[in-house]
Amino acid sequence: MYFLTCHRPAGPPATNANPVLSKKTKYAINALVYIARHQEERPIPVSRISEERNIPLKFLESILTELKNARVLNSKKGKYGGYTLNGAPEDINLAEVMRLFDGAIALLPCVTYNYYQPCEECVDEETCGIRQVALEIRNATVARLKNATLANIIEREKKMRR
Amino acid sequence: MYFLTCHRPAGPPATNANPVLSKKTKYAINALVYIARHQEERPIPVSRISEERNIPLKFLESILTELKNARVLNSKKGKYGGYTLNGAPEDINLAEVMRLFDGAIALLPCVTYNYYQPCEECVDEETCGIRQVALEIRNATVARLKNATLANIIEREKKMRR
DNA sequence: TTTTTATCCTACCACGTTGGTAGGATTAGT
DNA sequence: ACTAATCCTACCAACGTGGTAGGATAAAAA
Numbered sequence: 001m002y003f004l005t006c007h008r009p010a011g012p013p014a015t016n017a018n019p020v021l022s023k024k025t026k027y028a029i030n031a032l033v034y035i036a037r038h039q040e041e042r043p044i045p046v047s048r049i050s051e052e053r054n055i056p057l058k059f060l061e062s063i064l065t066e067l068k069n070a071r072v073l074n075s076k077k078g079k080y081g082g083y084t085l086n087g088a089p090e091d092i093n094l095a096e097v098m099r100l101f102d103g104a105i106a107l108l109p110c111v112t113y114n115y116y117q118p119c120e121e122c123v124d125e126e127t128c129g130i131r132q133v134a135l136e137i138r139n140a141t142v143a144r145l146k147n148a149t150l151a152n153i154i155e156r157e158k159k160m161r162r
Numbered sequence: 163m164y165f166l167t168c169h170r171p172a173g174p175p176a177t178n179a180n181p182v183l184s185k186k187t188k189y190a191i192n193a194l195v196y197i198a199r200h201q202e203e204r205p206i207p208v209s210r211i212s213e214e215r216n217i218p219l220k221f222l223e224s225i226l227t228e229l230k231n232a233r234v235l236n237s238k239k240g241k242y243g244g245y246t247l248n249g250a251p252e253d254i255n256l257a258e259v260m261r262l263f264d265g266a267i268a269l270l271p272c273v274t275y276n277y278y279q280p281c282e283e284c285v286d287e288e289t290c291g292i293r294q295v296a297l298e299i300r301n302a303t304v305a306r307l308k309n310a311t312l313a314n315i316i317e318r319e320k321k322m323r324r
Numbered sequence: 325t326t327t328t329t330a331t332c333c334t335a336c337c338a339c340g341t342t343g344g345t346a347g348g349a350t351t352a353g354t
Numbered sequence: 355a356c357t358a359a360t361c362c363t364a365c366c367a368a369c370g371t372g373g374t375a376g377g378a379t380a381a382a383a384a
Contacts, residue, residue, distance in 0.1 A: 078381025081330045109181045127322035129315035153291035160289035240352025243359045
């Protein structure tokens with residue numbers, strides 16, 4: 001799978017690296033995968049995930065609280081408390097998580113579903129060529145993100161290890 | 163083409179609309195399309211594009227200068243000066259423009275080509291399941307963006323008008 | 325019932341990026 | 355010389371990101 005290797009060759013100075021996913025979202029995904037992997041045991045406390053995945057404790061705390069409020073996680077307070085998944089690993093996907101923290105998944109605000117708003121500078125949205133491209137990209141991206149459930153990610157990682 | 167309609171129904175409060183493309187990039191694309199459409203005439207001054215497409219003059223000025231420095235546009239100074247495309251409309255695509263202004267096109271910094279850098283929190287990049295998903299999305303997105311040349315966008319818009 | 329170990333809640337803040345504005349220097353046709 | 359363009363430097367307000375600090379609350383174990 002040659003296309004999996006994309007280490008940077010000699011080339012442009014690599015200034016402006018501006019990835020789409022916020023750290024918050026990445027932390028959230030990492031934590032969810034971790035929890036999904038260790039489901040059989042007791043609820044998992046934030047402190048453990050923080051140590052194992054090297055995520056700032058208090059920041060991660062706020063993230064998991066948010067996931068709990070969104071009903072992605074269950075929480076149990078007190079000693080031996082912690083977090084568990086609210087659904088099956090097959091039912092939690094990256095689209096959901098990204099939408100929760102980073103909002104819309106789209107190049108343009110006018111092609112989002114949950115957060116629609118027009119482009120101010122747009123003269124005619126119905127015949128806007130850029131919009132069409134953005135819409136196709138959005139549809140393809142969302143489809144892939146929905147397919148990427150926690151179970152799917154764990155499965156992928158198992159395959160890669162061999 | 164039902165999937166082209168995506169106006170927002172009753173639902174979540176539509177707070178966090180966080181599209182990927184910066185205004186700078188959108189302005190750039192709009193300006194480029196405009197210039198491509200009016201190529202036959204004299205070089206096109208910033209002021210005209212600013213008025214017609216409703217883009218702040220001084221801001222657009224800086225954008226077009228940047229496009230010129232990147233050799234996407236030619237400029238001609240002085241009276242009756244302005245901007246012209248440096249290449250054919252078939253040879254200027256959205257991937258190029260986006261990379262110029264917004265940098266990498268990717269969900270994660272570890273799947274970018276020109277701007278590669280590892281995820282700090284990543285334990286093992288080679289077997290990272292999230293990375294695989296992000297890489298597939300990147301490849302699909304870049305392919306579509308490269309296909310979206312100025313000529314292609316104009317063609318799309320012509321079709322839509324009918 | 326006290327201690328321990330969790331979640332949960334509110335407030336705060338430094339830093340960088342975005343989306344501009346202002347003012348003028350330079351260049352080139354008429 | 356005038357006019358109409360690009361080009362260049364500097365500045366700035368507002369906002370989002372990525373945190374930190376400190377404690378209130380809850381529950382299980384001792």
